[in-house]
Amino acid sequence: MMNYPTFATIGLLSLSLTLASCSGRKGQNAVSATDSVATNTITTDQVLSIDTTLSYISWRGFKPGGEHFGKLPISSGVVNLKERTLYAGAVIIRMNGISVEDLKADEGGDKLKAHLESEDFFDVEKYPEARFELTGIPAEGLKLSDAQVLHGNLTLKGVTKNIAIPIASCVLDINEGTYTFTSSVFTINRADWGVKYGSKSFFTGLGDKFINDDIELSFVLVTRSVQQEDILPRS
Template sequence: MKKSITTICIIATMSIAFYSCKEKAKEAETKEAETPTVVEATSESFTVNTEGSSIEWRGFKPTGQHNGTINLAAGSFDVYDGTIAGGNFTVDMNSIVDLDIPADDEKNAKLVGHLKSADFFDVEKFPTATFEITGLEENEGKTMLSGNLTLKEKTNNITFPVNISKENDTLSLSSETFTIDRSKWDVKYGSKSFFDNLGDKFINDDIEITVSVKATK
């Protein structure tokens, strides 16, 4: 019996070590909002296929993590001389879904309801978020996309790595997984950036995000 308990403890310790050593996604460079790029009149417009696009999210706390998706409501890319020159995207904050808890479990609805509440994204007051492209450049072999992200009427410019491909009349953009610091958009609940003495009841400020967008001309 003691041997079994010891074995379980070793496995648990190894599991904790594995997840603790998991490489954390890099935070997107975040700074003050910038002026959007001026798009050439002769640029081509690509309309986002909202059903073929997705935003995946993952949040963390000391006792575990949650992950899910959120949808784009609309968006477009402006392409000039074969390169993305601009774009503007609207995120449907009411579309937040959690995927790690079974959909028919009441805990799922409780979590999603909490994320939509004033504690987090206050979707009744702020039903959409927006991202407006301000630049695209090559840096150390990576394509870096910059844009103004507005959440809850707070705007910051973020920069993160993406892969872009174009085939016939379809443009595809996919990001590497990156993080944003929610406290920079005044999403305060359970944040050690705003509250003291939370103990192990805090929720990490970093939210992991992976973006995949398809658009057609």
């Protein structure tokens, strides 16, 4: 179980960080990476845990004439969420749990997974976790009905950048007492986090052996259930 003294010490959501083969195509909803900013502080007022069995990040990468895709697991996470209003949140992503879904394990999937986990890409032995921490939420919180974009610091391979993630939906299931956050597909540039292998941003003369810098990501985050009286506005 993680300790969450402040939002800045943990990490939320995405995430689907990728990786590997990326094609020459441009991804959807490209997001710019800027300098990190102050994060929102997680308080003890209605802290909801992320259900790691139902939450995940999807990734898709491209290279000339091909693509690969898979998922990344969420190892832990929390959000400050009360009466359908978001105040803070963070998730930790287990980088050594990356899966490849377009190839069978014995037909190249295990080899690709090992390459993505190596120093060429995410160096998971040195950086076993990535994290996303929410930023820019006003003191009065962000109503889920208004949550079209979530800003946050993404830390990957020891590099922290601020990005804006487009949100497709934020849904409260009254019967189950759970919230589900779903992002739209968005694209980050891996070069911003120093993921150099096969990148034209760092190397010349690659010919058609390059791997696109753009990584398409999307995520589904589901909270654990809370009591109905805690998630409905009080009269």
